[in-house]
Amino acid sequence: MSTPRKTPTMADVARLAGVSPMTVSRAFKQDASVSEHTRSAILEAADRLGYVFDSTASNLRSQRTDFVAVTIPSINNANFADTVRGLSEGLKARGLQILLGYTDYDINEEERLIEQLLRRRPEAIVLTGGRHTPRARRLLENASIPVIETWDLPETPVGHVVGFSNAAAVRTMVDHFVSTGIERIAFIGGDADRDTRGTDRRAGFIAAMTEHGLQADRLIAAGAPPISMREGADAMGRLLNDLPDTQAVICVSDLSAFGALTECQRRGVDVPGQISVAGFGDYEIANICVPSLTTLNPFPREIGTRAAKLILDVLDGHQTEPATIIVAPELMRRHSSR
Amino acid sequence: MSTPRKTPTMADVARLAGVSPMTVSRAFKQDASVSEHTRSAILEAADRLGYVFDSTASNLRSQRTDFVAVTIPSINNANFADTVRGLSEGLKARGLQILLGYTDYDINEEERLIEQLLRRRPEAIVLTGGRHTPRARRLLENASIPVIETWDLPETPVGHVVGFSNAAAVRTMVDHFVSTGIERIAFIGGDADRDTRGTDRRAGFIAAMTEHGLQADRLIAAGAPPISMREGADAMGRLLNDLPDTQAVICVSDLSAFGALTECQRRGVDVPGQISVAGFGDYEIANICVPSLTTLNPFPREIGTRAAKLILDVLDGHQTEPATIIVAPELMRRHSSR
DNA sequence: TCCCTTTGTGTTATCGTTATCGTGGTCCAA
DNA sequence: TTGGACCACGATAACGATAACACAAAGGGA
Known part of the structure; x- marks a missing residue:
């Protein structure tokens, strides 16, 4: 019925409360020096007008956005979700929010995403993975904000690292099997060259087998990463x-x-009697399915909390050199292997 | 070694390219009228300086942010991830990005999140669920942007709706069991009063049982929503x-x-011989586990694409009245029920 | 009592981009 | 020849918040 009234600004609130816009601005921060009396009058005025703080203006003027950009391969993955959760809790105390983007396991998509995120001027950026397009790398190097690569152990990091070697992790699993006398071991993964962590795991498998003097030729490619349960079944x-x-x-x-x-269940093949099966990630399903799955726990939440702490240290100037923090995955022996 | 040089601005690019800042601005849009010669000179200058567009300034001046805010309960849920995917693809064509936040299945957290998101001045906001705190409702009503509630069918919507009745969906499942002669049916869910969709599903169960003249007293509360696989197992x-x-x-x-x-597998209880089991969501696991799970498919991606189309229609002025689009879940009969 | 600190508030000038208006030049139909 | 449409670009002034500085009043220690 009324014309779509312009959203009220601080000036409107200031006028109604009988103070200057600057005082309104201060009243909306928690630490500012505003008398209780004035503050409550301002908040009441703001409430009456339905005022909502405009952070686009605030960000521009203060040259601070108070958020950290985070890229994950997929928003539907319990491991990365846990890392984000750890990050988010660690940053919350300092009033830092998370701006999340997903790359669909594609470094070209990642490049586009990184540019989009940097345009919004985050205080820091957290990446999943340590392999990027050359342009993405350049963007990150120029950004003059802390860069944290996670879930990987790149040879030449852009900045800081919180992660582990995917190749070494799989080696742990191979060693485990070999130590129990198993020698004919296969690897099921996605097609190479897309999901870089998956590719590294495959490479780690091949290297470990070779070192044990075993054949590393039982490699099943199961489609474009991330491979699904169905693709795992087909590969099996x-x-x-x-x-x-x-x-x-x-x-x-x-x-x-x-x-x-x-x-295996559909075919009546006994696990682990006829064949042992191992995974990666220690998702909830690994612990509850029958038989439960032998897997590697990469401590995803720990990765997030360590990255958060690192970001705070860097922003506070307590950490000036590029840091590399290793969170080593742990073997979880369960019933799907002997 | 060098002082942390200020990030270059359009003015710097303009100077290097020998044009005005306005022309640089135009060169960075796709449709603007800039000669090919000038544009390439500008892009080269920008590249040389490592210039990254500053969207905080752009957003403020143009009063447009080109993003849509989306709240989901959890970033680790295949259903909501699919909805986001559908949204994201539908909006991409118009150059709209998604700003994602998660509520942890808590409407108080949702209230905080909504306020945070509105501060960034999105072009529209998409919510998962139709129940909100009074203040959240007020914020949304004042925001004067399109509001879309999804995954629900609220009695008094804030704005537009793309979803279904969770109660009615569960009724479909009850009807299915009753039609096969089963009468002693139980419901496993989370503790009430947190996850509103879960609560609605439980209410739908009770209503449907009562209408069939059956006892609705086999209700197992399994912990705080969202309940996990482990909690489902314990409840069973x-x-x-x-x-x-x-x-x-x-x-x-x-x-x-x-x-x-x-x-059931651990206890040697035969499914569906001794007891039938049904779920909700048609996650991948439902189709691949042994026996496969009877469930309801809520077409999560469809919800996202319909919501995206609705947003575009509203922003274009083609849709002025609040719309309610129902995407009805479909029963998937599988091997966990007779 | 005096000076110095602290507290509460106002004034001014931006942050980096772009909406808006304006201008000189080109092209073409009447 | 001329008038108008169009093109490529520039000048100016915002968008809404706040950093930086200023200042009056109150409080406190010597």
């Missing part, structure tokens, strides 16, 4: 058909490992 | 102990249903 089907003497299979993630497990 | 354990004559159990989500299923 092919493995059982083509290489039935395989004693153990390491899957690139718990989700595909669970799919593989169900394929 | 209690159900099997306390009410062993139960013929079917409806779980508030596929994840708890899967947990319940594994508990």
